[in-house]
Amino acid sequence: MGKVIGIDLGTTNSCVAVVENNAPVIIPSTSGAMTTPSVVAFTKKGERLVGESARRQAVTNPDRTIASVKRHMGTNWHMRIDGTDYKPQTISAMILMQLKKDAEDFLGEPVTEAVITVPAYFNDVQRQATKDAGRIAGLNVKRIVNEPTSAALSYGLNHGEDQKVMVYDLGGGTFDVSIIEIGDGVIEVLSTSGDNHLGGDDFDERIVSWIVSEFKKEHRVDLSKDFAAMQRIKDAAEQAKKELSATDQTQIMLPYLAQVKGEPVHMDLTLTRAQFERLVSDLIDRTEGPVRSALSDAGISPAQLGRVLLVGGSTRIPAVQQKVRFLTGKEPSQNINPDECVAKGAAILGSTLAGTGLVSAGTGKNLLLLDVTPLSLSIETVGGVATRLIERNSTLPVRYSKIFSTAAPYQTAVDIHVLQGERPMARDNKTIGKFKLKGIKPAPAGVPQIEVTFDIDANGILKVSAKDLDTGKQQSITITADDRMSEAEIEQAIADAQNYAGQDEVRVKAVDLLGEAQKLLSQADQAIQAGKKQMDKGLRKQLKNDTAALRRLVVKCRLEKVDEGQLDQIRAAREQLEGTLSQAGR
Incomplete structure (x- = not known):
């Protein structure tokens, strides 16, 4: 088996590394630099330029030069040049092909396998787009790994002591922060947060x-x-x-x-x-929210951090370093190169996956990497609720199944609506896929057993399946780039959950209360119908009035505008109807 290279596919610059003589080394570009500008250009003569040569001519050829394409990964962005539409995956593939060529020149042998890094906060579609770019470039992408995790992997190889580390990664286009525990040969990501449009x-x-x-x-x-x-x-x-x-x-x-x-x-x-x-x-202040969120999700205080690692060229800005000191109370570590450590970590992981794994300092054990998923995954259930199957910051790979049933009698098909985000209501999250499970055996509502399974692999790429346990019929979907989530939308996912936490709580209460009210109304309708002759006329009239009063409140209730006052009115009407219904049943 040939060498597995590690690639940091960056917004501004990219970097490639490989393990040689049991140590990760950076592969120089054709110009001799340790990084390659993530720039692609097309000359008017039809020549394609990548890297430093493309960056140098950008001033004289701006409308045929493409930079910072990483910010468009997983979107429908494209650029038309000479009658050809270039998508982000295509442009990224050109950069990857250049890095592949540099690696082959350096090693003197063909390179076909790579580990490629992505921002921790890249969603499922963006990860798949990155993997597709690797395939276009002729690379078998053995793993997609989060950039902060890769940096910690590079750091953890040379530091045997057990500790919790914060990786503060501010690159050319994205910001990530991860809390990572290093100990006994295991590098475990405890939490991650970030901003996909800050750099x-x-x-x-x-x-x-x-x-x-x-x-x-x-x-x-x-x-x-x-x-x-x-x-x-x-x-x-x-x-x-x-x-x-x-x-x-x-x-x-x-x-x-x-x-x-x-x-x-x-x-x-x-x-x-x-x-x-x-x-x-x-802009610097915007990094504070993700830092505090990551610490909170990991369940630790800044005082419990053993080290803070700065990754990405933008962390060289003195004001950024000062912000990190303010947020953590610690002096950031200066013993890793912020431009190179991500690619080196990817090369270490590549070597491990190839079966020639390196051992951690101090323990002498092979390194084990445990990464996490950045956002919660759910399906839509009755009442428009986003029912979570996998919580954010779950360790990868992860597989989870849950049994659901039908909401209407004698359904023979159900729609599976897959969502990504932190809000409790489906409409406030991002749709990343839909499919239909057909062939369900007809039965009363609530009888069929439908098993929904979410399976996220080590690359963070999701597969969803649904199975009718009675008939054995099954349908599945792997989320693809057709189901797009924009950078702006994913940035807002966590922020919205915090900003609208109070409003979300009221909506969830409303869904439960309305469900209970509907059941009670159904019981009351049956009682009215059944008691036409034998029920006391006054009691039957009261029951009809109380039923109508509750039904009016339920019909009037709009989840997008509901408040606690409306819920109190529904609760009171429900209690009134329960009392009357109880009297009628005596």
Whole structure:
């Protein structure tokens, strides 16, 4: 078997590593650098450029250059160039092919297998899209692994002591935080959280906006519609950001940036670190929520952390490091390379999967990796409730089954509606798949036994199946890229659950109460019908009135607008009807 390479497929830069002589090493790019820009370009002559060569020509060829495609994974985004539509998987595959070629040149042998990393908060569709990109590139993707987990794997190899570690991963386009326990050769992810649309690109954009605004103030020229000028500004903004990690101020000089009345206009601006920190302070503050959420889900306090690892180029920003100190009370560890550790961890996992696993320091045991799923998975049940089968932060791989039944009498088919997210009501979560189980043996409501099974593999990719235990009929679905969940939607999943926790609680109570009320109304209708002759006329009239009163409240109740006051009215009407029904039964 050949070598299994580890690939960190990044938003801004990508990196590839392999295990050589029992240690992970970074494979240099064709230009000799340790990382490869995640940029693809098409020249007007039809040539395809990948990496550094694509990045260098972006200024003169902006509308045929694609960067930061990782932010579009799992969506229907595409870019049309020369009559061809390029999807995120296709562009990502081009980057992966370049990394594969670099690895083959380095090793002197063909490479066909890889472990590829993704943000911990990538959903099922995004993971599948990444795996598809690997397949397009000619790679058998042995495992999709979360980036913070991979970084911890790289760190855990060289540190034998048992400890809980926070991985704070702020890259070019995504932010993840994971709490990971390392001990006795086992690396176990306790929790994960994040923001799929927060990273270095957003920091760059703030500097770009500032530059455009300053230039407009000074020269009364709006550069935002000038493609070539904007590409130069973007490059200058990224460079300024990097320089401000080491210096207190930087000079942004761009000669011949525009023309005013036929005369060339040059840019010469000074940006201080303090100004930059003011521009991005709210972005840095956005990392606080996921950090606190991950600690809470892991059930630990910052004081219980043994180490905080910084991953991703954006963690070099001093204000980011200061935020981490404030949130954890700890000095972040400086003994791993934030650009390389994710790829090295992936290479370690690849070596382990190939059967040539490395051993952890101190214990001498083979490393065992236990990862988690980032979001809860549910199916829709009666009343529009999202009934969870797998909770977020469940250890992978995971398989869970639950028995359900029919809601209406003599149903011969049921719709299985698969959801992802943290809200208790189905409509507030994201639909990631639907399928129908047919051939159910006709029976009264509640009699058929339908077993629904969720199966998530080690890559975090989901398969859902439903089986009628009486007839043995079965139907299943593997969630594919046709069932898309956008980055904005997944970002909101946890936040919405927190913001609307009170509202959600009322809705869940309403579903239960309405279900009980409907049963009572059915009993009352039967009693009225059965007691036409023998029931006291006054009691029968009271029973009819109480039934009508409860039915009016139930019909009027709208889950999207329900409040505690309405629920109290329904409870009171239900109690009144129960009392009258009890009298009628004596």
